[in-house]
Amino acid sequence: MNRARSPHPLLGAVLLLIVGLPAAAATADSTPQLVIRDQRFVPDALTIPAGRSVRILVSNEDAIPAELESYDFNREQVIPGHTEIPIFVGPLEPGTYGFFNDFHPDSKGKLVVEPAAQ
Amino acid sequence: MIGALLVVFREILEAALVVGIVAAAVKGLPHRGRLVAIGIGLGVAGAVGVALGIDTISQLAQGTGQQLFQAGVLGAAGLMLTAHNIWMAEHGRAMAARFRTLGADVTAGRASVAMLVAVTGLAVMREGSEIALFLYGIAASGTAAMPLLLGGLAGLASGIAVGVALFTGLSRIPLQRLFSISGLIILFMAAGMLAHAVQFLVQAGYLPALVARVWDSSAIVAGGSLVGRSLGALIGYTPAPSLMQMLAWIVSLAAIGGLMFARSHGSAPAPTNGATRVPGSAS
Numbered sequence: 001m002n003r004a005r006s007p008h009p010l011l012g013a014v015l016l017l018i019v020g021l022p023a024a025a026a027t028a029d030s031t032p033q034l035v036i037r038d039q040r041f042v043p044d045a046l047t048i049p050a051g052r053s054v055r056i057l058v059s060n061e062d063a064i065p066a067e068l069e070s071y072d073f074n075r076e077q078v079i080p081g082h083t084e085i086p087i088f089v090g091p092l093e094p095g096t097y098g099f100f101n102d103f104h105p106d107s108k109g110k111l112v113v114e115p116a117a118q
Numbered sequence: 119m120i121g122a123l124l125v126v127f128r129e130i131l132e133a134a135l136v137v138g139i140v141a142a143a144v145k146g147l148p149h150r151g152r153l154v155a156i157g158i159g160l161g162v163a164g165a166v167g168v169a170l171g172i173d174t175i176s177q178l179a180q181g182t183g184q185q186l187f188q189a190g191v192l193g194a195a196g197l198m199l200t201a202h203n204i205w206m207a208e209h210g211r212a213m214a215a216r217f218r219t220l221g222a223d224v225t226a227g228r229a230s231v232a233m234l235v236a237v238t239g240l241a242v243m244r245e246g247s248e249i250a251l252f253l254y255g256i257a258a259s260g261t262a263a264m265p266l267l268l269g270g271l272a273g274l275a276s277g278i279a280v281g282v283a284l285f286t287g288l289s290r291i292p293l294q295r296l297f298s299i300s301g302l303i304i305l306f307m308a309a310g311m312l313a314h315a316v317q318f319l320v321q322a323g324y325l326p327a328l329v330a331r332v333w334d335s336s337a338i339v340a341g342g343s344l345v346g347r348s349l350g351a352l353i354g355y356t357p358a359p360s361l362m363q364m365l366a367w368i369v370s371l372a373a374i375g376g377l378m379f380a381r382s383h384g385s386a387p388a389p390t391n392g393a394t395r396v397p398g399s400a401s
Contacts, residue, residue, distance in 0.1 A: 053323065064255035065172065067248065071341030071357050073330065075321055078184060078251060080172045081258075086181045088323040092330050100342075103125065103252045 031086075034109070036060040036068075036079060039101070041109035049116040050094045059084035066107075070099035073111060122256065122269035123276070126249055128344065130277030132351035133161075133245040136195075136307065137238050138281040142288035143202075143300035144230045157235040161242025168243060169250035185322035188244065189315040195240040196311035199304050200374050202233045206301055207378035214294035249274070303352065305374055310354020313367035320362050328361035 035042040060079040097111040175183045319325045336357035349355035
């Protein structure tokens with residue numbers, strides 16, 4: 001399957017120029033990873049720092065598409081089968097935020113936002 | 119089975135509300151039913167296309183392709199509704215006053231045809247692609263897929279029934295009142311779509327959220343509930359909006375509402391015999 005992260009870097013660059021603000025505003029260090037495996041989120045609780053935009057790499061290892069959706073942190077993103085896609089979250093206040101798979105509402109996960117340790 | 123029914127029903131509900139309202143708002147347009155059918159047909163074809171190409175779309179622009187796509191679809195639909203509303207603000211009252219329908223005015227007829235087909239198609243494509251992916255997921259999972267598939271189809275039928283009921287109900291309203299009511303609903307719907315488009319750009323990281331969550335009303339109306347989804351389609355409700363999304367909503371609402379107000383008052387009073395409008399012979 002197609003696992004290339006950016007098959008169209010030129011298009012991306014053009015869009016960045018047009019829109020002005022970089023898509024990858026989040027810092028690149030230690031990208032948190034979320035895996036969808038057997039219709040479950042692994043881990044089911046993902047910890048990220050508070051107060052900044054965080055890029056989370058979501059990887060769907062199933063053949064079936066999933067839709068990661070959260071009303072708590074206001075995101076929705078279809079993750080096709082055998083694909084990994086980044087989502088950008090925050091900046092959020094410390095706390096716990098729920099998300100779920102809209103195509104399989106029983107599978108739920110939590111985003112634990114912790115005060116940034118300095 | 120009930121689970122699959124609910125998933126599909128929730129997805130189709132938003133599209134059904136949009137199509138039902140837009141179809142009612144162009145009362146009197148010739149071939150209205152056929153045009154709605156064309157819009158839905160194009161939307162379904164588009165939805166299947168999007169579902170098939172979801173891998174490609176997803177990988178565009180560093181993985182933000184879906185957000186850009188959604189922002190584009192919602193932005194286009196929102197702008198078409200805006201254009202329709204502004205035009206109706208100027209001409210709707212006069213048409214209703216003379217008991218003329220949209221079809222009586224060739225220009226309006228054409229503009230409304232484009233709006234009706236495009237907005238119907240875009241709404242169906244947006245929600246339909248998720249339904250196509252969901253049903254594909256069920257079919258791909260193989261075992262015991264049949265009850266789930268039936269549940270999904272039942273959900274689809276229920277959603278369509280809601281759209282038809284809304285359309286029928288609105289269509290019973292007399293022309294003059296209908297145009298005012300649909301204008302108001304479409305004003306909020308357009309603002310909600312434009313704000314939602316902006317929120318997708320925030321999600322993709324192209325715009326700052328400013329404040330990620332201005333409030334959280336999910337305890338009152340949960341975003342995933344049927345009421346939450348309906349309000350989402352009608353006024354752009356989300357339980358925890360970002361400040362950027364809120365600003366987009368307020369600016370859209372004020373701008374569209376302001377233009378509607380200016381147009382409806384700029385064109386009044388209606389000419390006396392209705393056939394011609396004589397420009398004022400100032401100075």
